[in-house]
Amino acid sequence: KAGVTQTPRYLIKTRGQQVTLSCSPISGHRSVSWYQQTPGQGLQFLFEYFSETQRNKGNFPGRFSGRQFSNSRSEMNVSTLELGDSALYLCASSLDPSGGELFFGEGSRLTVL
Amino acid sequence: QQQVKQSPQSLIVQKGGIPIINCAYENTAFDYFPWYQQFPGKGPALLIAIRPDVSEKKEGRFTISFNKSAKQFSLHIMDSQPGDSATYFCAASKEGGKLIFGQGTELSVKP
Numbered sequence: 001k002a003g004v005t006q007t008p009r010y011l012i013k014t015r016g017q018q019v020t021l022s023c024s025p026i027s028g029h030r031s032v033s034w035y036q037q038t039p040g041q042g043l044q045f046l047f048e049y050f051s052e053t054q055r056n057k058g059n060f061p062g063r064f065s066g067r068q069f070s071n072s073r074s075e076m077n078v079s080t081l082e083l084g085d086s087a088l089y090l091c092a093s094s095l096d097p098s099g100g101e102l103f104f105g106e107g108s109r110l111t112v113l
Numbered sequence: 114q115q116q117v118k119q120s121p122q123s124l125i126v127q128k129g130g131i132p133i134i135n136c137a138y139e140n141t142a143f144d145y146f147p148w149y150q151q152f153p154g155k156g157p158a159l160l161i162a163i164r165p166d167v168s169e170k171k172e173g174r175f176t177i178s179f180n181k182s183a184k185q186f187s188l189h190i191m192d193s194q195p196g197d198s199a200t201y202f203c204a205a206s207k208e209g210g211k212l213i214f215g216q217g218t219e220l221s222v223k224p
Contacts, residue, residue, distance in 0.1 A: 004156070033211070043157070043202060043214035056211050090156050098209045101147075104156030 002027065004105035006091050012111045018079040021108045025072050025093030031055075032074040033102065034066060037088040046089075049074055050097045078110075086112045115140060117205050119215025126193055127223050134218045135187045136203035143205040147212070148177065148188045151200045160201075161188075193222045 005024040013019050025032050033056075034046040045058040049068035066076040072093075078085055088109050092102040118137045126132045136146075147162035163170045163177045163186065170177045174191040190197055203215040 035212075035214075042216045043204075043212075045211040045213070048211060058211065092156075100209075101159050101162070102212065104149075104158065106154065106156050 004091055004093050004103055006089075006105040006108050008108060009106065010109050010111075012113060013081050014113050015081055015083060017081050018077060019081060019110060020075055020077045021089055021091075021110075023074045023076075023091030023093075023105060025074070025091075026103055029093035029095055029103070030072050031094045031097045032068055032072065033092045033094075034074070034076050035090045035092065035104075036060075037090055037107070038086075043090070046076065048097060055097055081112045083112050086110060115213055117203060117213050117215045119203050119218060121218060122216065123219040123221070125221045125223065128194060130193050130222070132190050132193055132197075132220055132222070133187055134201055134203070134220075135185060136205075136215050137183075137185045138205050138213075139184065140205070140207065141184070142207040143213075144208065145206045146177070146179065146186050147204050148175070149202045149204065149214075151202065151217075157202060190220075193220075195222045195224050198222050 007022045031050045033048040036044050047066050048056040052068045063079045068074045088107040090107045092104045148160045149157035150160045151157040161172045161175045163179050165181050176189040179186045198221050201218045204212040206212045
C-alpha cells in the first residue's frame with residue numbers, strides 16, 4: 001500500500017510569489033491534515049479536510065489556504081510568500097477524523113529567498 | 114491551555130540505556146496522546162499512543178506512562194539502540210481534533 005505522497009519535495013521561491021503543494025493520501029483515507037514544521041516553532045497545525053470540507057483550521061494568516069478534491073487528494077496554497085514561510089510542509093492522512101493514527105508524508109521543503 | 118510542553122530538548126544515552134522523554138499538558142479535555150518518531154528527511158511516524166483510561170501501555174521496547182492527575186505522560190525506550198537515534202514528538206488532541214505537538218526531543222544513542 002503506497003504511503004502519503006507529497007509533491008514537490010523541494011522548492012525555492014522568492015518573496016511575493018505564491019506556491020501550491022500537493023498531497024495524495026493513502027488509498028481509502030478520506031481525512032487530510034497539513035502541518036508546518038520549523039526549527040523554531042516545531043510542528044504547527046494548518047488545516048484539516050474531510051469529504052472536501054475544511055473541518056478545522058489553525059492559527060495562520062489567510063495567505064495560507066487549502067482544498068480537498070473528491071478523490072481525497074489535497075492541495076495547499078501560500079500566497080504572497082514571506083521569508084518566514086520557509087519550512088517543511090507536512091501532509092498527513094487518516095481514515096476519518098475520529099482521532100486515530102495520522103500517517104505523514106515526507107513533506108515539501110519550501111525555501112523562500 | 115492548548116500547549117504541550119516537552120522535555121528535554123536533547124538527550125544522549127549509551128546503547129542499552131533507557132531514555133525517558135516527558136510531556137505535560139494543561140487541557141483536561143485532551144483524550145488522545147500519541148508519540149511520533151522522526152528521522153532526518155522523513156515525516157513523523159506514529160510509535161505508540163495512549164488514551165487517558167489507562168496508566169501505561171507497552172509496544173515492544175517503547176512504553177508510555179500516563180499520569181492523569183498530574184497531566185503528564187512520558188515515553189521510555191528500553192534497551193535503546195543506535196537506530197533509535199531520531200527526534201521524538203509527543204502530541205495531544207481532543208475528540209478527534211487537531212494534534213498539538215510538543216517541541217521535540219533529539220535523541221542520540223551512542224554505540
